[in-house]
Amino acid sequence: MLTKLLKYEIKATGRMFLPIFLSLLVFAVINKILSVFDNQSWQIPSKISMVFYVIIMAGMFVMTLTVMIQRFYKNLLSDEGYLMYTLPVKSWKHILSKLLVSMLWMIASVIAAMISIEIISYKQGTLGKIIQGLAVFHNQVTGYLGAPAYLLILELILGGLITLASGILMVYTSIAIGHLFSRHKIIVSFGAFIALNTITQIYIILACRIPKIVHSVNIVFYNVTSNDFFRLELIFMYGLILIGIPCASYFAATNFILSKRLNLE
Incomplete structure (x- = not known):
């Protein structure tokens, strides 16, 4: 269906x-x-x-x-x-x-x-230069980290998709919250969006300030070697989980409101 x-x-x-x-x-x-x-x-x-x-x-x-x-x-x-x-x-x-x-x-x-x-x-030759530049970038990253660059690119794309989904779901949740009220639904939805956005920003800032995470990020991004690739992967995975939690929360909240508290009046 x-x-x-x-x-x-x-x-x-x-x-x-x-x-x-x-x-x-x-x-x-x-x-x-x-x-x-x-x-x-x-x-x-x-x-x-x-x-x-x-x-x-x-x-x-x-x-x-x-x-x-x-x-x-x-x-x-x-x-x-x-x-x-x-x-x-x-x-x-x-x-x-x-x-x-x-x-x-x-x-x-x-x-x-x-x-x-x-x-x-x-301009003539532009496309060839772009393809050549991407190939050089891939080879440099692969040689530096000892792993294919496309793995990191795929993770970045996945992170971007989760971030995009989270933003859309935040809007959905705000609209759903607004419809819990019988009056001033648009104003409540707008206020809910501001509140959710603020809470999410605070959550991300606090999560990024965990001492061990900050220390690992500094080691990876300021002293990267091929031996640090696994550690870099852990940082990326932590980032995906970090942005995935609010995304899942918004989805669950919207689903709960539409399933249990729907108000179409």
């Missing part, structure tokens, strides 16, 4: 995102073509095209955030919630489907933005 929810969510949101992605890339190509012409008569069309490109870029990220909030609120906490909860699906699957699709479009927006920037700034 989770697969069906994901397909439905992607289909419902894709019709909004795909056109804006296409528009962004089209204007990136137009800007690249116009930049080739040095004639004064092409300056105004080039500036107008760039303005549209910037507007679309900004609108894409604003829409990503807006859709993330709207889909969660509208489908699960508004009148549509009565229909959604008649489906034989547990609350955590609804939350997970919204989370995964929101992450999908956020990552896709970043990739689309990077591709469009690369199109505008592209």
Whole structure:
């Protein structure tokens, strides 16, 4: 059933995102073509095209955030919630489907933005230099630590995904808390978001100040040798657990509210 929810969510949101992605890339190509012409008569069309490109870029990220909030609120906490909860699906699957699709479009927006920037700034040989630079970086890290660099890169990517999920779930939890109240739901949700964000920041600061952890981090990052690779792995694992705890907590809190304390009035 989770697969069906994901397909439905992607289909419902894709019709909004795909056109804006296409528009962004089209204007990136137009800007690249116009930049080739040095004639004064092409300056105004080039500036107008760039303005549209910037507007679309900004609108894409604003829409990503807006859709993330709207889909969660509208489908699960508004009148549509009565229909959604008649489906034989547990609350955590609804939350997970919204989370995964929101992450999908956020990552896709970043990739689309990077591709469009690369199109505008592209020069012959640029792609080859990027690939060569990545190869050199991989070889240096591998030779320095005695382990493939892609392992660390994968862990960094995983950490980024957990951090992204945690941020989205924080928003979901804030909205769910707001709907525990019959009045001033938006104000309560905003206050809950500030409170959760503050608590999370305090938690991370305190967790990073554990004496043994700080000592190990200083040893690893200021005196790294191939023998320290295992210790570096432990630091990365600790970091993943550190950011994973609030992520799991937000998911559990949102699921509890939607399952046990849901208020659609």
